Amino acid sequence: MGIRKGDPDALEEFYDRTSKQAFGLAYRILGNSASAEDAVQEAYLMIWRQGSKLDPTRGRLKSLLMTIVHRRAIDTLRSERGQRAAGAPEDLDYLAGTSPDPAERVALTMDREDVRSALGSLPADQRSPVELAFFNGLTHVEISEKLGVPLGTVKSRLRLAMGKLRIALGNV
Amino acid sequence: MTCDEVNDLLGAFSLDALPGDEMRDVRDHLAGCQQHEGVQDLLAAGRSLAFEPEERDPPTSLKARIMREVHGETSVDAAQHARDDRGIFSWLRPPTFQPALIAVLSVAVIGLAVWVAVLQSSTDDAFVRTLAGDSPAAGKLVVVSNENLAVLSIEGLEPLASDRAYQAWTISDGVAESAGILSVENGKASVAFQLDPSVVDSVAITIEPAGGSSRPTSDPILAADL
Structure with missing residues (x-):
């Protein structure tokens, strides 16, 4: 099983492995714990809910998570400033982009x-x-x-x- | 937008630092032009910056919150899979089957046209609520109290952009919890989920980003108090 197959244990393992980096990014952007938690939570749940679309490569998944956290956090910042979000599709197909890319190499090595x-x-x-x-x-x-x-x-x-x-x- | 104009904006584009209309213009141009080598590497370099901040321990409550939501959706999915495999009533234990209850639940499948007729059939264990709001859609909610289960059925839902989805919520003491993302076909959708009527105050439908949100980000288009 795995996140793609809807296995909650797989998501929990993924969370344990990646949440410090994800939360660090959200906190750096938003500057407070409550908003950072929201961004991180939404990112993991987006990955969970669209899991069937995921590439099983570990690095790719982590890179994707960080991209989603960043997008959510920036949208929150812009919303607080009374601006519209970027308006890019909230879909893993879009956010995943093409592969392979340096962000995946970062995640892996x-x-x-x-x-x-x-x-x-x-x-x-x-x-x-x-x-x-x-x-x-x-x-x-x-x-x-x-x-x-x-x-x-x-x-x-x-x-x-x-x-x-x-x-x-x-x-x- | 010309290739030169796009090249001028690629740095900002790779950092998502353009206003929405310019982002779309650049994206549209890149989708149909082969003259911009290395753009994917540039975008990826931008994404790599996400790994720069220092790691930070999230509060332990965050993991619990995420996993609670995940397990809740898993149980709903399991109920829906079981229903798909063995029929609409398979998630009800046999001893609880009652003709009136079955009649009430059947409307989730039969359609809204028969709802009014079966309202009279509600038993002490089941009741029906009508969802209302600023939407041309119409919805009904059947709650089976002794099973803590609910079936929501809606029709007349307008098509949404591919980056949006209808999401159902239960609301208890002002706190919304996802009841699932609606899978819409021909404007109709139905979803079964756990609902304790002694705890839940109301049910609502909102339009969310595709994939759903952890909490509502827009006003309900339909809602019903229990």
Whole structure:
């Protein structure tokens, strides 16, 4: 049995193995335990309810969980700011994307320090907009206003930063 | 949107940092254009950032909450599988079968047209409630008190976008608990679930993200007090 077959024990084992990372991500974004718990709970239940669609690869499942937690937490942040959520489909088919990808390699082989090192290797003026986008849920326009730099500069820095991260994470 | 315009936005796109309309425009362009190599790697690099934060112990109550919900849905699923395998009444123990009760429960299968006729047949062990609300759909709830079971049957449900689903809830002391996601065919849906009428105050239907929510995120389209 497994999560795909609707086995609660499999979900419990998956929770035991992944919940610290999932909760750490939600807490980093939301900054309080109650909201972080909601995001994490919704993510595990989404995986449970759409389990029949899941790829059985362990790394892929963990990567998917983290993507869902991130999406839920950012939606909550944006909702608290009176903004609409991104509006992407709340469906595992969409969230899973294509495979394989570096996020799966992270889930399987890399540790947090690898990602931290890759992010830390970026110049501050590129790292800052990446963090504001990923962990604060700001759009490029909002980042431009917050940092006081032109929108074109923000687009350019985000593009450069993500290109570097793609190479750094792909080579680990 | 041109390829150059899309390339300009790919960094922000990979971080979900575009307004909704721009996200859709870029996504639509990428779906039909082969000129953007490495986009999947870029998206994956964005997703990898989820592993950067420090691990943190969640409260122990969180696991209990999740598993309680999971086990609750498993028992409902088991009841529905048993019903599918052996007929609509198979989850009732034989000694509890009563003609009037069977008549009441049969309406979940027969359809709303016969509901009114069987209302008179309710026994002390079963009662019926009508769901009402701002929806063209009509719903009935049969509660079998001595079994703590309920059958919800609705018709006239409007089609939803693929990223949305109808979800049923029981509400006790203001706390909603999922009673299942409705599988809709031709506007009709029915679902059986556990319901203790001495505890549950009302039943409601909301529209949620596909896959369901752990708590309602929108106002009920239909509801009934017990």
